[in-house]
Amino acid sequence: RFVEPGIARCEAPPSLRNQLVLSANNQQFICEDKPPQTVLAKCDACVSSPCEHGGRCVAGVRRSFTCECASGYHGERCQYEIDACYGHPCLNNATCKVLQEGRFSCLCAKGFEGDRCETNIDDCIGNECKNGALCIDLVNDYQCVCNAGYTGTDCGKKIDYCSKEYNPCGNGATCLKSDISEYSCICSTGFTGRNCTENIDDCRTNLCQNSAICRDGINAYTCECVNGHSGRFCEIPPISNALYPQTSPCEYHECENGYCFQPNKDSKDYVCQCSTGYYGAKCEKLQAIGFQDASAYVALEPWTAEPEGNLTVTITTEAKVGVIAYYGDDAHIAAELYEGRVKVSFYVGNYPASLIYSFETVNDGIDHRLELLIKGKSLTMRVDNNQARTIVNDGRVERFSLASKQNLHLGGVPELVGRKAISSFHLKDVSSFKGCISNVHLNGEAINLLNAVTRHQVTAGCVGIVDPCRAHKCQHGSCSPKATTDVPYTCTCEPGWSGRFCTERERRCVKEKFRDYHENQGCRSARPIKNAVCRGFCGQECCRPTKVKQRRIKLLCPNGRRRTVVVDIIRKCDCSADQCPA
Incomplete structure (x- = not known):
């Protein structure tokens, strides 16, 4: 009080x-x-109608307010339109100008040039780096990368390697100065290498038996037994037991990705209980894949998108960035997350590429259905069952073919593909997707992800349940999980607030x-x-x-x-x- x-x-x-x-x-x-606006604003921060483009102003405490933007706008005061410049396609603090049909142009800041102001002026011309140092060009500056044995801004100072500041000898080794190699290390027991950073492999001469796995330690090793063996060196044989009785129908089952069980003890048939992400009578098909590793991706056969094609996936994530799908060479379609929205770059021959962003944010940890339809020079995007939106890559070129020898990548791209996609401005960020991609359909046909060309650092199925309250929208209240089809949580509002997301003042x-x-x-x-x-x-x-x-x-x-x-x-x-x- x-x-x-x-x-x-x-x-x-x-x-x-x-x-x-x-x-x-x-x-x-x-x-x-009539009191001035400055006085009225002390009682109602919304009195001056600060929200633009039809945004709804919600007064907060201590003269604060928030704006609930109308569809298609964003920003603290809903002052920005979600257009071709929304994703900041111009680099190095350049100014982006919206043209038409998802197009844009870039006005470069001083010191940069290029279509997207991506080229920096070379400041290494006439540099003062010494002792053969490598000059690295920066923005309006440069950096000297010194050769071994030298330090300093211009690499003019010789290093004393055995000093406390630079001692390279690891794991308790002793550093000795040397006129020949500048320093040498006397290693502690169990380590080797010039800097004593390599653990000697003690498994090279081990006594592990019966196909046991040897795990190297520091100046020691342990034996990891298999097939029921035990003992320090896995020398003790196992006690035999049968997984199924001889009369069980599961003795010879065909369940591929799951486990077999007998519905009842008198049944002569079996049922396959599929592991997470698999389906089919024999669990022979995979429909969901989890992405957590930084280099994860899935490669499918090249996509036939001529004369038209469609891609539909279900995505579940809490990340703000990540590749969803990428296909093509010069002509391309690239879908990725940007600030939690779906960004799509589409190019079939008319420069620059056309861009579109979803009005909806999809990084709330619940399932979202993404549909991409290609027809001629146009691309239509729909998120969930919301309004579909279309862009056209129009121009003098009739249409480049989207047919490519490259694979269709989901959830990420290989390193070399990613480098080219970044340098060509097809993707803004090649970080792998974090979450789950499921129910993939190409041209209306469900895709069995077991038939993928490559599944790199991914997991079958999507393990774990995402807490729906981790990305809740309760502004003035607390979140409680709840099983619904639209919003999987409810908001318990603080006193004085009401509404679905506690945004309305009572x-x-x-x-x-x-x-x-x-x-x-x-x-x-x-x-x-x-x-x-x-x-x-x-x-x-x-x-x-x-x-x-x-x-x-x-x-x-x-x-x-x-x-x-x-x-x-x-x-x-x-x-x-x-x-x-x-």
Whole structure:
């Protein structure tokens, strides 16, 4: 609870300006003129309509506000349109200008050039790097990369390798200065190499038996037994046991990616229970793949997208960036995450490539269906069942063929493909997808991911349940998981807030009691008195006293005199349009 300590001063009306609030004559608190916006904004931060392009303003606490943007806009005040410049395609602080049909142009900052201002002026011309150092060009600067044995900004200082600052000998080794090789290391037991950083492989001469796996340690090793063997060297044989009785139908089953079980003890048939991500009578098909490794990707056979084609996938992620799909050489289609939205680059011969961004964010940890339809020079994107949007890569060129000898990549790309995609501005970020990609369809046909050309550093199925509250939208409340098809959580709003995501202020006007001395023109009451203030939110109305009782209070003045004043004691508060500022 906040109690005014007596230092606040009046700003209006003019007759009370700069007077202490608690000592000013309350009968003079009458504003005849319309209060300025700066005063009104103290009560309602939304009074100046700060949200642009039809955005909805939601007042917060302490003169703060948030803007709920209309579809197609973003930014703190909804001041930016989601257009071809949304993904900042121009590099090095260049200015992006929207043209038409998903096109843009770049105005370069000083020191850069190129279509996307990607080329930096070479500052290494006339550099001062010494002792054969390599010069690295920076932005309006350069850096000297020193040869072995030298340091300093210009590589002019010779290194003392055995000093505490540079000692390269690891794992407790002793460093000795050398005139021939500048230094040498005397290694501790179990290590070797010039800097004693290599652990000697003690498994080269081990005593592990019965196909056991030898695990190297430091100056030691351990034997990891298999097939039921035990003992220090896995020399003790196992005790035999049968996994299934001889009469079980699971003795000879055809379950490929799961396990076999007998529905009941008298059944002569078996059922395949598929592992996560697999389906089919024999669990022979894979429909879901998990991506967690930084180099993960899946490569499929080249995609036939002539004269038209469509790609549909379900994605689940909490990441802001990551490759979704990439296909093509010069002509291409590239889908990736950018700031949690789906970004698609589409090029079939008319430079520059056309760009489109989803209005929806998809990094909330729940499933989202992404559809991409190619027809001629146009590409249509739809996220979930929302409105479809189309871009056209139009120009003088009729159309390059999208047919490519390259594979269709999902969730990431190989290193060499990624380098070319970045240098050609097909992808903004080649980081691998983090999450789950499932239900892949090409031209309407479901794809069995077991038939992929390559599955690199991925897992079959999507293990683990994402906490739906990790990316919740409850602005003024707490999140609770809930099984629904649209939003898998509910918001429990804080007092004074309501709505699906607790974004709507409730009309609420309460009386806050306090007990304090009353002061007026330097005189003060002999003892504290009980009073109250009205606080809350009433929308277009005011939170004000609706029932007041007047009380005569005796005041003691510094000169010894006594005064009596009439004080309004607030009894009830409510929302009211009476006496609100005009």
